[in-house]
Amino acid sequence: MELIVAKNYFDMSRKAANIISAQMILKPDSVLGLATGSTPVGIYDQLVEWYQKGDLDFSRITTVNLDEYRGLSPENEQSYHYFMMQHLFSRVNLPAEKHFLPDGMNPDSDAECRRYKGIIDSLGGTDLQLLGLGHNGHIGFNEPSDSFARDVHLVSLTEQTIEANKRFFASADDVPRQAYTMGVGTILQAKKILLAVSGAEKAKALQQVMSGPICPQVPGSVLQLHPDVIIVADEAASALI
Ligand code: F6R
Numbered sequence: 001m002e003l004i005v006a007k008n009y010f011d012m013s014r015k016a017a018n019i020i021s022a023q024m025i026l027k028p029d030s031v032l033g034l035a036t037g038s039t040p041v042g043i044y045d046q047l048v049e050w051y052q053k054g055d056l057d058f059s060r061i062t063t064v065n066l067d068e069y070r071g072l073s074p075e076n077e078q079s080y081h082y083f084m085m086q087h088l089f090s091r092v093n094l095p096a097e098k099h100f101l102p103d104g105m106n107p108d109s110d111a112e113c114r115r116y117k118g119i120i121d122s123l124g125g126t127d128l129q130l131l132g133l134g135h136n137g138h139i140g141f142n143e144p145s146d147s148f149a150r151d152v153h154l155v156s157l158t159e160q161t162i163e164a165n166k167r168f169f170a171s172a173d174d175v176p177r178q179a180y181t182m183g184v185g186t187i188l189q190a191k192k193i194l195l196a197v198s199g200a201e202k203a204k205a206l207q208q209v210m211s212g213p214i215c216p217q218v219p220g221s222v223l224q225l226h227p228d229v230i231i232v233a234d235e236a237a238s239a240l241i
Contacts, residue, residue, distance in 0.1 A: 001210060001229045005238050009198045013042025016130070016196045016232045020047060021056055023128045023192070029060040033129030033182075034088070035140075036065065036080045039196050040130060044087040051092045058094040064120055066131070066140040067181040068102040070109065070154060078168055079104060102152070102180035109154045112180060117152040120186060129190035133197045136160050137205045137218035141181035144217045150185030154178055184222045193226055197233040206233055207240040 006012035020043065023030050034040070050056045065080060074081035081101050089099055100119050106112035120126070131139050136158065142149060143158045156178055157165075166172040187193070197206050209220035210231070216222075223229050233241075 001224065001231060003210070003238065003241060004230065004232045006232055006234045008234050008236075009042055012196060012198050012232050012234045013046050016040075016194060017043045017046035017050070019194050019230060019232070020128060020130065021050060024056055024058075024061060027127060028057060029062070030127040031062045031064065031123045031125070033126035033187075033190055034063050034065050034084065035130050035132045035196075036067070036083045037132045039132035039198055041087055043130070043196060044091075048088065048091045056092075058092045061094055061098065062123055063089075063094065063099045064123065064126060064182075065099075065101040066129075066187075067179050068104045069176040070104050070178040070180060071176050072104045074101075074104075076104075078174075104176075104180070109180075113152045113154060116180065117186070120152070120182070125186075125189040126191070128192045128194060129187055131187070131193060131195045131220075131223075133195060133202055133205055133209065133220055134161060135164055135201055135205055137208055137220045139184070139187060139195075139220045139223070141179045142184050142187075142219040144219060146216060148185075148216045148219070148222060149183040151183045152180060152186060153183055154180055184219060188222065188226050190226075191228065193223060193229045195220070195223065195229060195231045195233075197231065197237040199234070200236040200239060202233075202237045203240045206231070206237050210241060 072079035
């Protein structure tokens with residue numbers, strides 16, 4: 001694991017965007033694994049700025065997102081689909097048929113897991129997977145548990161995650177209780193992983209991810225097993241390293 005320490009959120013965003021941009025320039029038909037949440041917003045803004053300047057081209061890129069809430073449609077402003085449209089997809093020349101997320105509205109969750117895994121497999125996995133880190137060490141929606149889930153699966157969100165995510169909803173009661181997520185096996189299949197972390201409240205989780213035991217109670221610790229992980233963390237998040 002390689003740690004790059006950034007001064008602050010803005011610097012973290014630029015450094016992480018530089019790594020994604022390098023990937024896109026070196027391999028213009030890259031498959032990018034993408035994340036939602038507060039962390040990547042600055043990264044997407046930076047990529048959009050470089051696209052607008054003519055430095056980046058998304059026309060041959062394909063994207064697959066880590067996760068999506070079950071029960072939310074793409075039109076729902078709280079869905080991850082909507083988030084991605086707002087922050088990236090509608091702002092760059094990524095063809096509509098080349099971005100993928102789990103379908104939160106599929107009534108058959110087993111079929112949806114199979115369908116989404118099939119898409120990722122047919123693309124040959126991701127070239128670069130962008131990840132954020134939960135306060136509890138989760139990656140995607142792989143929550144602390146007694147075992148690792150390998151493939152795309154449906155999860156019940158922990159109270160801690162519902163609490164952390166309620167800022168995007170009218171109240172905690174409105175946060176969906178279930179979500180689809182890539183499993184840790186899917187995430188580890190990425191050729192390269194970029195973990196972006198910002199803020200003092202993530203410092204403990206980042207310490208556990210980097211130097212704690214590899215265990216499903218800290219799902220991000222599994223990244224220690226991957227041969228090519230770059231962590232871009234701001235000074236606050238890396239304070240305990
Ligand atoms: C989002 C995702 C989550 C977030 C994590 C951190 O697609 O998979 O694992 O990356 O919850 O969220 P923020 O960035 O909002 O602190």
